[in-house]
Amino acid sequence: MKTYAQMSQEERRAEYAALQKEFQGWKDRGLSLNMARGKPGKAQLDLVSDIFSLMQKPEDYVSDGIDVRNYGEMSGLPAAKRLFAEILDCQPEQVFVGGNASLQLMFDTISKAYTHGLLHSPRPWRLEETVRWLCPAPGYDRHFKITEFFGFELITIPMTETGPDMDMVEKHAKDPTVKGIWCVPKYSNPDGVIYSEDTIRRFANLNAAAPDFTIMWDNAYCIHEFEGDYVPFPDILSLCAEAGHPDMVFEFASTSKVTLPGAGVSCFACSEANMAHMSNLLTPQVISFDKVNQQRHVLYLQNKAHTLELMKKHAAIMGPKFRTVLDALDREIAPLNIASWKRPKGGYFVSFNAMPGTARRTWELCREAGVTMTGAGATFPYGKDPQDSNIRLAPSLPPVEELKQAISIFCLCLKMSALEKLGV
Numbered sequence: 001m002k003t004y005a006q007m008s009q010e011e012r013r014a015e016y017a018a019l020q021k022e023f024q025g026w027k028d029r030g031l032s033l034n035m036a037r038g039k040p041g042k043a044q045l046d047l048v049s050d051i052f053s054l055m056q057k058p059e060d061y062v063s064d065g066i067d068v069r070n071y072g073e074m075s076g077l078p079a080a081k082r083l084f085a086e087i088l089d090c091q092p093e094q095v096f097v098g099g100n101a102s103l104q105l106m107f108d109t110i111s112k113a114y115t116h117g118l119l120h121s122p123r124p125w126r127l128e129e130t131v132r133w134l135c136p137a138p139g140y141d142r143h144f145k146i147t148e149f150f151g152f153e154l155i156t157i158p159m160t161e162t163g164p165d166m167d168m169v170e171k172h173a174k175d176p177t178v179k180g181i182w183c184v185p186k187y188s189n190p191d192g193v194i195y196s197e198d199t200i201r202r203f204a205n206l207n208a209a210a211p212d213f214t215i216m217w218d219n220a221y222c223i224h225e226f227e228g229d230y231v232p233f234p235d236i237l238s239l240c241a242e243a244g245h246p247d248m249v250f251e252f253a254s255t256s257k258v259t260l261p262g263a264g265v266s267c268f269a270c271s272e273a274n275m276a277h278m279s280n281l282l283t284p285q286v287i288s289f290d291k292v293n294q295q296r297h298v299l300y301l302q303n304k305a306h307t308l309e310l311m312k313k314h315a316a317i318m319g320p321k322f323r324t325v326l327d328a329l330d331r332e333i334a335p336l337n338i339a340s341w342k343r344p345k346g347g348y349f350v351s352f353n354a355m356p357g358t359a360r361r362t363w364e365l366c367r368e369a370g371v372t373m374t375g376a377g378a379t380f381p382y383g384k385d386p387q388d389s390n391i392r393l394a395p396s397l398p399p400v401e402e403l404k405q406a407i408s409i410f411c412l413c414l415k416m417s418a419l420e421k422l423g424v
């Protein structure tokens with residue numbers, strides 16, 4: 001079989017005409033399929049919905065002698081701190097348990113740095129002439145949006161197989177206007193990369209010029225294997241402390257993709273000195289977060305081992321979806337030599353690199369045929385992929401039968417845009 005580059009123009013034209021016919025056939029079916037965002041599918045939501053049958057007895061409202069229905073315990077229920085600490089392999093006193101979304105805690109951390117400054121800030125970041133921020137890319141669009149929202153200058157750091165390019169991180173961290181970096185250290189969004197031990201060690205030992213340089217360590221996929229066993233992961237808090245930088249990192253996690261997105265529980269973990277500083281800044285803002293939901297999660301998830309059992313059940317639903325996508329790509333696209341993609345074992349995405357200059361066109365064609373994809377460019381700062389190549393596939397939401405259709409259409413659109421680029 002010839003690759004598209006090996007075909008003569010005439011052969012490419014014939015192939016394009018055949019694909020156009022197929023494309024029209026899909027369009028005529030008026031489908032509406034969605035591979036845009038990393039949302040759990042209905043089967044996963046059903047899987048965890050017995051969480052609502054908990055808390056029927058009066059004693060279920062009491063945790064460590066605390067009535068969870070009342071105000072108090074701003075930094076979270078002690079039992080919820082113990083649960084997250086066990087999952088993240090840190091200490092309960094390093095954990096602040098918040099509301100329904102870790103993204104909100106991330107936004108709030110940056111917001112507090114902006115208005116009041118972090119523990120080691122010489123001044124609030126709003127008073128800095130320029131704040132620069134490191135953004136490993138492809139990365140998570142909502143991270144980039146937060147730092148863009150506060151007017152920071154975003155600097156792209158290329159992602160590698162072992163995490164962000166650490167030579168570049170170390171180089172930029174010498175600039176005192178560079179105040180921090182976004183990281184998704186396990187099953188990164190979208191590449192699905194697990195940072196290597198060397199990368200993690202280099203982060204912990206980073207000698208940043210800014211005294212308040214902050215690593216935003218978003219461990220959103222810390223227990224989210226869909227293939228194979230749970231992969232243990234080093235605790236960044238103790239590594240930073242050992243390296244003499246205990247206050248350089250804030251870690252984040254949530255149960256959004258363990259129980260219910262938007263109705264789960266989130267946390268941040270940090271040094272005790274940072275905890276004291278952040279607690280002071282949070283006191284005027286909130287009396288306490290939703291401890292009823294925290295308690296519901298403590299009763300439901302119980303401990304790390306029990307939570308990992310639940311994650312295996314999610315994996316049994318997620319695994320076949322990822323295999324559907326990867327099998328279709330192997331079958332339809334691999335022989336044509338027009339793209340490359342990652343093979344993650346956890347997380348929520350497949351990171352796909354189309355032929356440079358064709359991602360946006362592929363996205364448009366997909367939309368025309370009824371498939372919603374994450375916007376091309378979304379995985380780069382300011383939504384601009386300089387290569388117009390990366391596309392984030394999110395296979396979790398549609399049932400397998402719909403996913404089969406969606407990925408067929410994606411492959412078709414990809415072929416059409418590659419042929420257009422090569423000349424038809």
Ligand SMILES: Cc1ncc(COP(=O)(O)O)c(C=O)c1O
Pocket residue numbers: 038100101102103104140184189218220253254255256261262266
């Ligand atoms: C890396 C990453 N962080 C955070 C989130 C959102 O988490 P939460 O629901 O806790 O705000 C997502 C959701 O896709 C994500 O991919």
